[in-house]
Amino acid sequence: MLTHNIITEKMTFGGDCIAKIDGKTIFIPFAVPGEKLKIQITEEKRDYCRAKIVEIINPSPHRIKPVCPLYEKCGGCNLMHIDYEFQKELKKEILKDLFIKNSVTPPEITVISGNAFSYRNRFQLTDGSLSEKKSNTKVDFSFCPVAVKEINDYLKNTPQINRPKGRCNIFAGESLTENPFTHKKIYIAEPKTVNQEQNFYPKNKRIKQIKKRYTGPVFSPENAAEVTINEKKISFDVRGFFQSNLQVLSKSIEKVTDFLSGENVLDMYAGCGTFSVFLKDKFEKITLVEHNRDALLFAEQNLSGKNHISFGLSGEKWAQEQKNSNFDAVVIDPPRSGIEKGVMEFLKKSEIPVIRSVSCDPATHARDAKQLTESGRTLEKLFLLDFYPQTSHIESLAWFLK
DSSP: OOOEEEEOOOBOTTSOEEEEETTEEEEETTOOTTOEEEEEEEEEOSSEEEEEEEEEEEOOTTBOOOSOTTTTTBSSOSOTTBOHHHHHHHHHHHHHHHHHHTTOOOOOEEEEOOOSSSOBOEEEEETTBEEBTTSOOEEOOSOOTTBOHHHHHHHHHSOGGGSOSSEEEEEEOTTBOOOTTTSSSEEEEOOOOSSOOOOOOOTTOOEESOOSOOOSOOOOGGGEEEEEETTEEEEEETTSOOOSOHHHHHHHHHHHHTTOOEEEEEEETOTTTTTHHHHTTTEEEEEEEOSOHHHHHHHHHHTTTSOEEEEOSOHHHHHHHOOOOOOSEEEEOOOTTOSOHHHHHHHHHOOOSEEEEEESOHHHHHHHHHHHHHTTOEEEEEEEEOOSTTSOOOEEEEEEEO
16 A cells, blocks of 8 residues: 655645645645644546545644544535634634635635534435435435534434435424424425426515426425524524524624615625615615525515515526616525526626625625626625635635725
């Protein structure tokens, strides 16, 4: 077995540390910068290699013993071998490097964080289990250190064989309204079914241009959850997406909406209206754009009684049909792929003075930031939103001014 002794350099986006062997970059998972390791190459490519740790010769002072017995087997956490304060510093450096790589010099990055453990309100299980890293192999478990108490109670009291078959979503937490069907603060729902026509409409529907051909779930009351965040109630479908860390979401909403006010605000990629629920107190009128009709119907409920208009369109389609940009501010939270080309062109040409940009992918966020700054905007503030401690996942918030 051929091995190499190396010293790890910086951590890269994705959580691997890098080292060099004869000038070639080696990616090493579960390492910490500055460690001396004995490694074995597991995958060799023309420009890089992947390796595994055979022996930790000189460990980093930030290396700790993972608290989860399934660590390195389960496909979830990948930074649990590093103390949490240093995890945040590493993520800050990764975020900073990605912005600099895109010719954007970021301001000092502020970290928004919460509990290091017992934070996760949402899980998706397959046959009652999680999956191994980069595999469909099932991992049976009855406790997860990052899950909230309500989910761990369910796992402890429900053997894997008695959990729902197929994929199911679990959402739980103290801030949820009690489930009227189970009288507990936990919702367990089957995933979205396809090619079904939505058959639920709120009484105050004002949704524009929704195509009949829609892929999404038929509304069912047992999957409609309600959560209280910063003293406001937000309804959502547990089969769809909602942030998994409610503690950090609460803090992030404050940073997204701080110092915003005016006549008109645009909530682009609005989802169920999470940000708009708070923007409605700061603006006279809200425009929501969201292609997922199911999520937008919940947004209608969440904004009932507030002057707003909703567009059931992709951002690209909405931007093509937009005739003016009479907005005082934009809050934009695109998918992992980043801001759509048409939406970006709309923003670059507009005179909208304030953009608050949220992202679940720092690479595309940095790319989008480059275009916004090149169009004459200033990156005023940058936040690392640490929604997923113990993992390399990075979310961020940028404040842009015209």
